[in-house]
Amino acid sequence: MTKKIDLEESFLYDRHLLEYIHRASEHGLYDIRGLGAKRKVPNFDDLVFLTASASRYPLEGYREKCLTRTVLGTRRAKKPITLDIPITIAGMSFGSLSANVKEAIGRAASEVGTSTTTGDGGMTREERASSKTLVYQCLPSRYGFNPQDLKQADAIEMVIGQGAKPGGGGMLLGLKVSPRVARMRTLPEGIDQRSACRHPDWTGPDDLTIKINELREITDWQIPIYVKLGATRVRDDVKLAVKAGADVVVVDGMQGGTAATQQVFIEHAGIPTLPAVRQAVEALDEMDVLGEVQLVVSGGIRTGADVAKALAMGADAVSLGQAVLMALGCNSPSYFDGQESVDVSDEYAKLGTGPGYCHHCHTGLCPVGVTTQIPELEKRLQPDWGARRLKNYLQTLTMELTTLARACGKSNVHHLEREDLVALTVEAAAMAKLPLAGTDWIPGDGRR
Amino acid sequence: MESVALESIDLQKLSVRQLNQFLHHEIGTQSLSRVEILNPKGLHNIAVGLDAPIRVDVRGHGGYFLGGMNRQARIVVHGNVGWSVAENMMSGEVRVKGFASQCAGASAHGGLLFIEGSASSRCGISLKGGDIVVGGHVGHMSAFMAQAGHLVVCGDAGAGLGDSLYEAVIYVRGRIHSLGADAREEPMAEEDYATVGQLLNRTGLDYSPRDFKRVASAKTLYHWNVDADQQY
Numbered sequence: 001m002t003k004k005i006d007l008e009e010s011f012l013y014d015r016h017l018l019e020y021i022h023r024a025s026e027h028g029l030y031d032i033r034g035l036g037a038k039r040k041v042p043n044f045d046d047l048v049f050l051t052a053s054a055s056r057y058p059l060e061g062y063r064e065k066c067l068t069r070t071v072l073g074t075r076r077a078k079k080p081i082t083l084d085i086p087i088t089i090a091g092m093s094f095g096s097l098s099a100n101v102k103e104a105i106g107r108a109a110s111e112v113g114t115s116t117t118t119g120d121g122g123m124t125r126e127e128r129a130s131s132k133t134l135v136y137q138c139l140p141s142r143y144g145f146n147p148q149d150l151k152q153a154d155a156i157e158m159v160i161g162q163g164a165k166p167g168g169g170g171m172l173l174g175l176k177v178s179p180r181v182a183r184m185r186t187l188p189e190g191i192d193q194r195s196a197c198r199h200p201d202w203t204g205p206d207d208l209t210i211k212i213n214e215l216r217e218i219t220d221w222q223i224p225i226y227v228k229l230g231a232t233r234v235r236d237d238v239k240l241a242v243k244a245g246a247d248v249v250v251v252d253g254m255q256g257g258t259a260a261t262q263q264v265f266i267e268h269a270g271i272p273t274l275p276a277v278r279q280a281v282e283a284l285d286e287m288d289v290l291g292e293v294q295l296v297v298s299g300g301i302r303t304g305a306d307v308a309k310a311l312a313m314g315a316d317a318v319s320l321g322q323a324v325l326m327a328l329g330c331n332s333p334s335y336f337d338g339q340e341s342v343d344v345s346d347e348y349a350k351l352g353t354g355p356g357y358c359h360h361c362h363t364g365l366c367p368v369g370v371t372t373q374i375p376e377l378e379k380r381l382q383p384d385w386g387a388r389r390l391k392n393y394l395q396t397l398t399m400e401l402t403t404l405a406r407a408c409g410k411s412n413v414h415h416l417e418r419e420d421l422v423a424l425t426v427e428a429a430a431m432a433k434l435p436l437a438g439t440d441w442i443p444g445d446g447r448r
Numbered sequence: 449m450e451s452v453a454l455e456s457i458d459l460q461k462l463s464v465r466q467l468n469q470f471l472h473h474e475i476g477t478q479s480l481s482r483v484e485i486l487n488p489k490g491l492h493n494i495a496v497g498l499d500a501p502i503r504v505d506v507r508g509h510g511g512y513f514l515g516g517m518n519r520q521a522r523i524v525v526h527g528n529v530g531w532s533v534a535e536n537m538m539s540g541e542v543r544v545k546g547f548a549s550q551c552a553g554a555s556a557h558g559g560l561l562f563i564e565g566s567a568s569s570r571c572g573i574s575l576k577g578g579d580i581v582v583g584g585h586v587g588h589m590s591a592f593m594a595q596a597g598h599l600v601v602c603g604d605a606g607a608g609l610g611d612s613l614y615e616a617v618i619y620v621r622g623r624i625h626s627l628g629a630d631a632r633e634e635p636m637a638e639e640d641y642a643t644v645g646q647l648l649n650r651t652g653l654d655y656s657p658r659d660f661k662r663v664a665s666a667k668t669l670y671h672w673n674v675d676a677d678q679q680y
Contacts, residue, residue, distance in 0.1 A: 142555040200574035201532035201554040218497030
């Protein structure tokens with residue numbers, strides 16, 4: 001008689017968790033990885049649009065105009081930024097990404113009329129030359145931060161935090177600290193580099209007010225100043241950023257990506273983008289600066305539908321990071337060598353992963369040449385090819401965005417509004433403060 | 449405006465914004481070599497973002513970020529300064545005749561910051577190649593994560609000196625309260641005596657380089673080390 005084998009898996013100690021405990025027990029190390037949260041959290045997929053019907057009048061999907069022009073930094077800057085679309089590229093460092101990738105991003109962004117952003121490590125000549133509109137980040141590390149580049153910037157982004165690791169500093173492991181990266185960051189080559197989690201020259205919000213004024217003085221009050229926040233205490237933080245003088249507030253939800261940080265940070269710190277955007281809009285409203293201070297939302301924006309929903313909830317623009325890398329081939333089984341696709345599944349396997357599952361940006365061994373500083377790998381992503389792919393992707397998002405906006409009867413994507421949305425789950429309804437589909441019920445609003 | 453050797457700007461009559469506009473844009477069009485700022489009264493962001501080989505005398509106390517991101521200019525403060533004097537300085541010189549508050553010379557890439565009095569905590573934090581000389585003492589966590597350049601302290605140094613240092617080197621004449629993670633005292637070499645002597649010379653301080661101790665990174669945290677858990 002065959003003995004029955006009991007394979008009842010524990011919910012609390014499932015195979016994934018057991019693997020974690022065994023690995024921790026063996027090595028005494030926590031996991032470090034790239035990209036963003038993999039756990040399922042309420043997100044924009046949990047919302048749907050109430051497009052036009054008898055009670056609303058739609059616009060013709062292919063012929064009638066639907067404007068996408070977006071202006072950021074109107075509060076105090078003499079030269080606000082005007083973009084053709086409300087989809088911007090988030091800050092990603094040269095160091096985590098190759099110079100080819102930075103160039104491809106700049107070219108694609110310029111072709112579709114949007115901005116791109118530097119990152120930890122400073123501004124490369126490739127990205128300045130290729131980017132029509134470039135936002136220059138002022139990060140706690142201040143790697144490569146200098147007045148010459150500041151004066152070449154179209155806007156400044158004061159980075160307080162990042163959705164993937166709010167409250168934590170950055171990491172760039174030794175393999176990616178190439179001679180050029182090291183030179184730009186004033187560091188020895190090949191060391192495991194830590195970026196500071198706090199700014200070196202200011203601490204609290206009162207100091208930030210003075211710091212922002214310093215940057216305005218240095219740039220003669222010409223260009224906008226953004227303040228980027230990792231989404232945690234969003235309502236308070238947005239208000240403090242506004243009070244400190246931000247022209248634009250960028251709120252990055254927990255689904256936002258990183259080049260490298262501890263997994264415990266990625267999965268267990270910060271709040272999802274969905275409640276973050278709602279809280280940010282409420283904070284701006286309570287400060288009576290809606291429309292005066294613009295809101296950019298990031299963290300898991302992937303599709304035109306995500307963009308449309310973020311705008312409907314009150315964002316002025318969105319910012320994309322991980323999705324940009326994926327458009328450039330991240331997690332693809334092959335790269336394009338100029339003539340044909342070359343399969344690199346075996347290289348993913350050497351990293352202990354596979355295409356579709358990879359988050360090994362921190363190793364610098366990216367099989368498709370996106371997150372690397374190794375010249376042989378970097379060559380796998382050529383700027384021409386990358387720029388074309390990314391342009392196509394951004395163009396697709398824009399078409400999806402305007403399709404939804406027209407169907408809601410809007411001739412301008414910025415006219416999308418909360419009233420156009422409902423939630424599919426109780427959690428999303430509570431976090432977004434939108435009615436559950438088919439009901440008038442908004443969990444937590446006190447009404448019955 | 450006609451060319452003169454010395455231009456006086458009174459911050460009781462002009463705003464800091466007007467001052468900086470003048471220093472950024474009009475200075476290059478004139479043959480001015482020297483500007484005097486009167487009545488600074490602790491105002492923030494005085495003379496930030498300068499990029500000309502001029503001399504600026506600040507007659508009184510300055511607030512935060514005085515001389516921030518300076519290139520080329522020689523700025524002398526005849527008083528005390530608030531937080532982050534000469535932050536991110538690229539070149540030139542900032543001299544403070546009084547005392548400096550926190551984060552003096554933060555992230556400075558080049559140039560010389562000389563504080564005749566003492567500096568508060570985090571002096572030289574994130575230093576990236578600039579030189580800082582402090583005539584008096586420095587507060588806790590000075591030269592935190594300093595990457596390159598020199599911090600010369602003629603008095604005592606507070607707790608956690610040189611925590612998480614990279615390649616910057618610290619020289620202290622007085623007592624060191626305690627060293628931060630990965631910082632260690634090392635023997636002075638001839639090169640160190642020469643460096644200290646040269647910096648003392650530039651500031652006019654009359655101390656013997658032989659009286660200084662060298663503090664530098666032990667480099668045990670340059671690569672990820674599981675056994676250094678609480679030191680990261």
